[in-house]
Amino acid sequence: MIATTQDTAARWESVIADLTVKANNYDNQASELSQQRDALTLDAELGQDGAARQLTKLLNDIAVKQSAASNARTALRQAQHRLEEARKAEAEIADRQRQAELSRLATVVIQHAAEFTDALRQAVKAGAALKLVIQNMLNRAGDGERPNLDRILQRGPFQRCAEFAGLNTFVEFQKYPGPRDQVVALEDELSVYLGKWLDNANGKE
DSSP: OOOOSSSSSSHHHHHHHHHHHHHHHHHHHHHHHHHHHHHHHHHHHHHHHHHHHHHHHHHHHHHHHHHHHHHHHHHHHHHHHHHHHHHHHHHHHHHHHHHHHHHHHHHHHHHHHHHHHHHHHHHHHHHHHHHHHHHHHHOOOOOHHHHHHHHHHHHHHHHHHHHHHGGGGGGGOOOOSSOOGGGHHHHHHHHHHHHHTTTTTOOOO
């Protein structure tokens, strides 16, 4: 077998190509010598001067070429087996690398998932704190001021804000059926309801 320090598929493909060329060359050379042998056979049988000697040499040369071709094809089969092993090994390495990359990406997914969960928890916490403040305002508001504050306590502003923030990409809920310009950030919508007090610096919480 041809020695090699690189047990890779590419290396064995090159070895196979070289052995194939060698085996074919030996076959061609043996065929050419066989034609020369056939041309001398009659002369050798008739005892022509030097024909028998030439025929013997041709027979030896043919045997050498045929043996070399046979050896090359034996080596070729061995190289093809090594190629299969190398391809299998490289495929296993590639699969391990692929799995390692998938594992790394899966870890990143979980990190983002935790961030998503934390963000939702913070949103719920902020929403609850917001409603407590609105309830505190309701306790101080007059009859004509309470309707706008009551609207803030409904789900509508929060749902429109969730849609504005793109949460509907991840959470299934019905989109706001009204005008799209009403799908705004929560602070923008609440600024409308609280505008009276926001314009009055002394009335801020």
